[in-house]
Amino acid sequence: MWTQKLKLIGQRFALATPTLLGVIIIAFALTRALPGDPAVYFAGITADEESIQQIREELGLDKSLVIQFFVYCENLLKGDLGVSLSTGQKVSEELSSRFPASLELTLTGLFLALITSIPLGILAAMYPNSWVDHLCRVLVTAGASTPIFFSGLFFVFIFYYLLGWAPSPIGRLDFIYLPPPHVTGFYTIDSMIAGDTETFWASLKQIVLPAITLAVFALAPIARMTRSAMLTALGSEYVKAATANGLNSRTIIFVYALRNASLPLLTIMGLVFSYLLGANVLVEKVFSWPGIGSFAVDALVASDYAAVQGFILCMALLFVFLNLFIDILYTLVDPRVGIDG
Amino acid sequence: MKSFLEITNLAVKFNTRRGEVTAVTDVNLSLNKSDVVAVVGESGSGKSVTAYSILNLLGKNGWVDQGNIEFDGMDLIKAKKNLIKNIRGREIAMIFQNPMSTLNPIRKVGDQLSDMLRQHSQASKETAPKKIAQLLNQVEIKDIDRVKNAYPFELSGGMCQRVMIALALACDSRLLIADEPTTGLDVTTQKSIMDLVSGLAKKNNLAVILITHDLGMASEYCNKFIVMEKGRVVETSDDHEIFKNPQHPYTQKLLAATPAQNSKVEVLTPIPPEFLLETPPEPSEEILLAIEGLVKTYVLTDTKHKTFNAVDGVNFKIYKGECMGLVGESGCGKSTTSRIIARLEQATQGRVLFEGQDLNLISDKQFIKSEFRKQIQMVFQDPTGSLNPRHTVFQLIAEPLKRLENITDRSELDSKVHQLADQVGLNSELIFRLPHQLSGGQKARVGIARAIAVKPKLLILDEPTSALDVSVQAIVLQLLERLRRELGLSYLFVSHDLNVVRMLSQRILVMQNGKIVESGNTDEVMNNPQSEFTQTLIQAIPKMVS
Known part of the structure; x- marks a missing residue:
């Protein structure tokens, strides 16, 4: 049984390799297809034809695409993602310094979404057509039908502009605080490690609103899926049998129904997480969050191909590993996986 | 107290x-x-x-x-x-x-x-x-x-x-x-x-x-x-x-x-229907279908290179106008055998001779166009699952007529469908209903009408009554018996229930682990079973004390 599972997990890993290769090729090809000449941009408005040509040679853009690709791959192997044209920094450094900010925001948003939507979905399934069910329906509809930049701006308008409860949406920390010493890259956690409660509260205040914006967006699919998966599980024969056997309702709901319902939930969670990474780009813009999303948008506008390439690669890697993680989790939760397939 | x-x-x-x-x-x-x-x-x-x-x-x-x-x-x-x-x-x-x-x-x-x-x-x-x-x-x-x-x-x-x-x-x-x-x-x-x-x-x-x-x-x-x-x-x-x-x-x-050990198909209803009281016609001596050395091998996916013979060297013949019963437990290969004959699956080895022609030699593409597609039809086990839920009874029965008989004329189609519905005892007011508006017995009738629409010579009945209540089963069995006598059809009746198979079949095959372990006339098999497996099967049937 266990050797079989390990083999299965190994297979999943092996299957991820061609995906990664494909991503590298696509990231490369896409950025070359972008409109605009990076050399022109880089040289500035006053540059003449000769200096543009010089820059083009410096960047290796005068060589054929195939050679450029091999050079790119070679650099990738060395961990070199190139230099950002707009900031002049190494793309790898740029991304790694901004990545924790995005991850902190996404994970907080997902966490908020999970702790509200799962209980909500369970309760809605247990008491169909009750007020909880209606609340669930309203939230799901609202969450699914509101564009994320709108809900972000809406929250800023209400909670910052009108009520003044939230701090100004200017990034991860107010100017008066210094970022905590780098450990995990998550300001909330790092400030706790440093024992700096003041910075902790400040960073927490900053993250609440964007995280809620993301959570509202993620809540809809998770709550809806929890509800329908729970309804199926609660109506199943094994729950009926467990009830007839007199098991108490807590065991029935958590051990019998929820564990079975968690299988489709896991699948949807993977999807939601990837949606969130996409939605992040907009939220980061609205809240001036210094994450990789806003970095990528700026780079795209500036035809900064090395940065865009790096971003695509980084996101694709994240997607692949996320799916791998969900797959493996699924294998561990459901004993049937891989036996009849 | x-x-x-x-x-x-x-x-x-x-x-x-x-x-x-x-x-x-x-x-x-x-x-x-x-x-x-x-x-x-x-x-x-x-x-x-x-x-x-x-x-x-x-x-x-x-x-x-x-x-x-x-x-x-x-x-x-x-x-x-x-x-x-x-x-x-x-x-x-x-x-x-x-x-x-x-x-x-x-x-x-x-x-x-x-x-x-x-x-x-x-x-x-x-x-x-x-x-x-x-x-x-x-x-x-x-x-x-x-x-x-x-x-x-x-x-x-x-x-x-x-x-x-x-x-x-x-x-x-x-x-x-x-x-x-x-x-x-x-x-x-x-x-x-x-x-x-x-x-x-x-x-x-x-x-x-x-x-x-x-x-x-x-x-x-x-x-x-x-x-x-x-x-x-x-x-x-x-x-x-x-x-x-x-x-x-x-x-x-x-x-x-x-169905009891000795009940006959005509006495399944308190008043036996008239058409079953006449003496049944003798099955002819002409062979309709001959199966020779049929093998179906599946490759098991989880263990490499291991194979499993679902059907393992099966031989039998069906005569014209005869009902052949095929009995066995789940996983014995009876469904695979019937699916191969109905050409829903390909045999690994062996010959399926239908009126002397080996069907395995005909490619899938040609088979659909050939006469044989009409001549071998199937009635499926699940009367609900085998009907398209969005098609009316009319569409369901007309479908094979349109596809296999190329009847496009509306009035001709109309009269044929009504005639078929009448033949299987479907009330004409049911003709424009959808499957979910029908009872189990009515759905079974639609399945049968659809199968006999293209005038097949061989009808494969795959547990046609196992999803039905006994009183409905009785009527469907009588209907099948009547159609066999009237139209001279041959049946391959696949079922796990010996008592049901016995009532319709002249001969019975008993399958176990992909092989036929017993075959013979119904009375002989039921009263004097030779193989140990048949004996266990017969003994396992609950007996009514009367």
């Missing part, structure tokens, strides 16, 4: 989209310790609802509207939720049909048993393993260690039902409600499960309510009988007199429709 369980004037109602529906009215039932009561009825008779109301398992939309249920002096209707919860599984236990889906699919069997034991304080974490071993031993499971650590999908249906029984007996409950516990299981498994239940009931002095549609099983294992129809009790009996001398017309109808 009061009985152990006393149900008086029970009425149960359900809230449905069409308003309040009364599922059960005026049901009375009493049973004493060590009674084994059969509640017999067809689908919709309210037999399960009656049983579920005992443990208040009616769900959110159902409730007991009237009447009393008293168990050992306790009023179960007015009982507090907590009391009911303690009675469930502890005092009154249930087993269900579909044992595979009544166990939690992603929890180990041993853990599920331990949930039960610890819920009712029958064992602590330390003593549970020992108790679980005892319980599994009690239900005659040999390899306890494997079963304990297995998930339900790793066990067979019969094994899962044994585990369910172990769960039900875990807390020494005093009343066992068995709701169609062997539906969907093979006859031999059915026998071993029922023997186990009745043995344990005797040993533990257990009262049992057996809910079943099978009068044979009721007769063999029970000593009290209640017959239900449309939510009412129509007849009760404290002994087997009910089988000899049924009083109510419904009981008589049910008894007649239940």
Whole structure:
């Protein structure tokens, strides 16, 4: 049984390799297809034809695409993602310094979404057509039908502009605080490690609103899926049998129904997480969050191909590993996986 | 003195989209310790609802509207939720049909048993393993260690039902409600499960309510009988007199429709239909279908290079106008054989000679265009699943006519469909209905009409009545017999039920592990079975005492 599972997990890993290769090729090809000449941009408005040509040679853009690709791959192997044209920094450094900010925001948003939507979905399934069910329906509809930049701006308008409860949406920390010493890259956690409660509260205040914006967006699919998966599980024969056997309702709901319902939930969670990474780009813009999303948008506008390439690669890697993680989790939760397939 | 369980004037109602529906009215039932009561009825008779109301398992939309249920002096209707919860599984236990889906699919069997034991304080974490071993031993499971650590999908249906029984007996409950516990299981498994239940009931002095549609099983294992129809009790009996001398017309109808060792297809209805009273035509000597050395090999995916022969060298012949029965347990290869003949699957080896022509030599593409596609048709097991839910009866019957006969003229199509509907006894007002607006028997008729639409020579019947109630089965069997005689059709009748197959077939094949272990004339096979497997099969059929 266990050797079989390990083999299965190994297979999943092996299957991820061609995906990664494909991503590298696509990231490369896409950025070359972008409109605009990076050399022109880089040289500035006053540059003449000769200096543009010089820059083009410096960047290796005068060589054929195939050679450029091999050079790119070679650099990738060395961990070199190139230099950002707009900031002049190494793309790898740029991304790694901004990545924790995005991850902190996404994970907080997902966490908020999970702790509200799962209980909500369970309760809605247990008491169909009750007020909880209606609340669930309203939230799901609202969450699914509101564009994320709108809900972000809406929250800023209400909670910052009108009520003044939230701090100004200017990034991860107010100017008066210094970022905590780098450990995990998550300001909330790092400030706790440093024992700096003041910075902790400040960073927490900053993250609440964007995280809620993301959570509202993620809540809809998770709550809806929890509800329908729970309804199926609660109506199943094994729950009926467990009830007839007199098991108490807590065991029935958590051990019998929820564990079975968690299988489709896991699948949807993977999807939601990837949606969130996409939605992040907009939220980061609205809240001036210094994450990789806003970095990528700026780079795209500036035809900064090395940065865009790096971003695509980084996101694709994240997607692949996320799916791998969900797959493996699924294998561990459901004993049937891989036996009849 | 009061009985152990006393149900008086029970009425149960359900809230449905069409308003309040009364599922059960005026049901009375009493049973004493060590009674084994059969509640017999067809689908919709309210037999399960009656049983579920005992443990208040009616769900959110159902409730007991009237009447009393008293168990050992306790009023179960007015009982507090907590009391009911303690009675469930502890005092009154249930087993269900579909044992595979009544166990939690992603929890180990041993853990599920331990949930039960610890819920009712029958064992602590330390003593549970020992108790679980005892319980599994009690239900005659040999390899306890494997079963304990297995998930339900790793066990067979019969094994899962044994585990369910172990769960039900875990807390020494005093009343066992068995709701169609062997539906969907093979006859031999059915026998071993029922023997186990009745043995344990005797040993533990257990009262049992057996809910079943099978009068044979009721007769063999029970000593009290209640017959239900449309939510009412129509007849009760404290002994087997009910089988000899049924009083109510419904009981008589049910008894007649239940296939017994010696019943003939014409007497399945109280009044035999005229067309079956004439002497049947003799099957001709001409061979229609000859199967030679048929092999179907599957490659197992999880273990490399291992193969499995689902059909392993099968030979037989079907004559024109003959019905050939093909009997065996699940997994014996009977369905694969019939699917190969119907050309839904390709044989690995062997010849399928239809009127002398080897069908395996014809490519799939050509086969669809050839005459043979019309001449070999199939009636499927599940009358609901095999009909497109968005097509009307007219469209369903017209489809093969349009595809295979190329009839496009509307009026011609119209008259053909009406004629076919008439032939299978479908009322013409049903012709524009959708499948969900039809009863099971009507759907079966549509399936048959569709199959005979293109005038086939060979009809493959894959368990055509196993999803139907016995009284409907009786009528469908008579219809099939009539069509064979009228149209001179040949049948390959595939079924797990020897008693059903026997009534229609002139000859019978018995399959086991992909091989034919016995073949011969129906009477010979039934009365003087040569192979050991056929003997076990025949013995496993519940016999009605009469």
